[in-house]
Amino acid sequence: MDRPVAGAVEPGSMPNTSSTRTILLLGGGLLLLLVCSLFLGRYPTLSLMSPELLRTDEMAWRLVWGLRLPRLIAAALVGMTLAAAGTVFQTIFANPLVEPGFLGVSPGAAFGAAFCIVFLGNQAFLVQGFAAFFAVAGLLFSYALAIRMRFGGWLLRLVLAGIAVSALFSSALGILKYLADPLSQLPEITFWLLGGLWSITWERLLPILPVVLLALGVLLLMRWRLNALGLDDTTAFSLGLAPARERAVLLFAAVAATAAVVSIAGMIGWVGLIVPHLARRCFGADCRRSMPAAMLIGGMLTVLCDDIARCAMAGEIPLGILTSLVGAGGFMVLMTSGALHRAK
């Protein structure tokens, strides 16, 4: 089929072959990383376990299947969710400096988890539930506050409301830390705040899977529509969109997935901020490609950081620290280097 005009341009419109191929390669890369990470660990020593051992040693099999596999899946999902949510937030708010936690979601989750740990005990389900609940509550508070504000346009109001709600939750968190038992509770809270996947088992992962997979599905399916939702309201309306409603759907899906993932992994920062930038640099700003690319890059980043977290030192390094190191460092490199090679 001839497209006479096409010959004159290099259309970046259709996900053309080689960039689709690159994304599929990324997907393959993530799977490969996951499989390799399954065999990496500290049992019986710090090494790459041979598949032989898996067959002969029952403990090895139980370790890999019962602890490592859910942990790696969780790591991948955390990275994918935060990156996808980051893309959504940055595109809708047309601001490259926002990340999924900023509308009161992250501080809310931290407050919920700390509240539960201090007053209601350390049971995993309770902590998870409270974290997720207050994460979504943080978003709803921000929304409610933004509606009542008498200052500025809609997006500005949301940002200001997010800042206020975040500050509120953060100070409440400070009080909780003061009240916590320094022996049993404070370390729990601190570890939760620094983020870590060290206690993931299947029974903690399964409850969040439906929410996360559903939300990620929604985000992926609406990735082209997302491009238009960053335009201003009148223009979006003239293009046949319902801007408020569609943005709400996307934001809610992004926040629900983020809340679910944060409830099992604690605070993991920087992934949601920097991975969308990286994906846009390499694949272009169009969300049709930058969204799946961001998800895959985010997944690989967290799996890699998690590998380091559990293998580098005898004790566990909190995952949030590693993602911050890598994220912040990568951010600096990204901003100071020249334009990265753009996938054609």
Next chain:
Amino acid sequence: MDDGLLRFERVSFAYPGSEREVSRGIDLAVVPGTVTAILGPNGAGKTTLLNLALGWLQPQTGMVRFEGRSVAEWGRRELGCRMALVPQRESAAFEHTVLETVLLGRSPHLGLLELPGDRDVEIALEAIARCGIVSFASRPVNCLSGGELQMVLLARALAQKPLLLLLDEPFSHLDLANKSRLLRVIRSLVQNGVTIILTTHEPEIAAAIATHLVLMREGQVRRVGSLDEVMTTPFLSDTYGIPVEVREVNDRKIVLWC
């Protein structure tokens, strides 16, 4: 179809929470195949008029009809396939290419979860060719000058394949060469059966392109009619509030003011 693609029937509108009526008792009919220029000083309520036509704003009294049906009854997507807006300005936060931006114009033709296909790309490319910006179709949008960006927004609106095209002050940021190019594009659109409504505060633009003229001042429509009828010295002076003089030179009206 009624007589008139777009009709305003005694429409009044004030922003919620404000008592000042931005549009007062507007009566208007736009006939297919014409170019209607809405002319008036700053703050006359021209952009509001376009937003009312789109259905983005709902009038307090009166009704806006498109193809005989009230705009409020039309589905958004349906309306989007027939009516398009070229906004006055747009800032891009990210580096979407021109083609990606124009492709967004296909949104009303696609379902919520559909992705654009080959045909959509073709249409977008045609729109780009129409506006004469083929040479930078794959450049990022935030590297373009104001005039080039305006053409991109026009191409996006054209990708919607509208029957009625609304342009909000399209000539404000353009130099002479670009103005001339835009005029040519609009003329070719009219030849292809698209109805045009544009707002402007420069009478000479109206003189160059419009077939019909709407004079607005302080939210009210002062005069409606064909170009020759309405573009006269007394009417324009009344609209702008300063003495102006309309003269005809080489079959074209020019406006003198000081």
Next chain:
Amino acid sequence: MAKEGDGAMTRWDGFQAIVAQKPMLLALSSACVLLALLPLFVVAGELGNTSPAVSEHGLVVTDARGKEIRLPAPPRRIVITGKASFMVLDAVYLFPEAWPRVIGLGREGQGMDTFLSAVDPGYASKTTLGREAGPEQIAAAKPDVVLMKKASTENLGRSLEVIGIPVVCVDFETPAHYDRDLAILGRLLGQEERAKELSGLMRGIVSGIDAKVAGLDEAGKPKVLLLYYSNRDGSVAYNVPPTSWMQTLLVEMAGGHPLWKGVELGQGWTKVGIEQIAAWDPDQIFIVSYFTEYNTVERELLADERWNALRAVRSKNLWFFPGDLLSWDQPDPRWVLGLTWLATKIHPELFPGLDMKAEARSFFKNFYGIEGEAVEKTILPALHGDL
């Protein structure tokens, strides 16, 4: 779009077309695949929960959580880990049978090392697990059972149970816990006699003191304040313990009236200011300091005129809580020594002529089986506080 003209091109094109034009199909098929995989996940989840079959040599232990743990055989390889594991370690070392069986532990301080090396010559060669040892590292030590306090059971304990390593929880936070948890350890180690002996010894000490103070009414019980001196980054604070902690219970059992009951704000040490201390007007003040030397603390206190104005200080009723390599106020087995000492200080008239050094010697002999040179050379020199 550049044409490359090979077969792979059309396959990508076709795939691309499906992805682009039939997103619902893609979504539905992904959902089906996931739903099909779900039973697999559930099975996997169950897998970790199977416990080994109990053979005739096996035993069943009910731990501090009330959970029944089945072991195929008496454990020969024991790992002690988790937060504050030193309390469990000290308690486990009350059972000589256990010494060779403890194969992995978290090292939490110099004092512990010195003490336990004096008790068990084989101690120095035991494996240390890192501070935040993960389940993999623990699994690498191939334990038969892992002991931990309740605080660690939710996360670390659960992970270990998932991979099939039995976890027995013992808490050792209060005297009541000691009764219960010593019995658990006894059952676990097959040394139930020894557990009964230890419980009996402890109860003996407690009842000996209780017999003399039980009859006292409120007026007969001095008003006591126990403070923990903390100096973090130069800011000095005096803290009171929560009602449920060992420190409060010790004061009560020794026949004192703890003034701070009910004051606690949270679950840990609560800071109190000098005004509050003055308002309480205690008869006696006991100071505990884990990290700062008593000389330093005493110097600071006596230099402060507000402290000098307190009645307890003026009447020479300011005491520094003793300890050897470990302080005697903590839920470590040494709490019996702490109790005895408190009793002599709060009611000197009821316990005249009690020699704490002799008490300490008999404690280490009965409980840990060390005497003579080991005690004189290693433990007694480390004695500090107002003995």
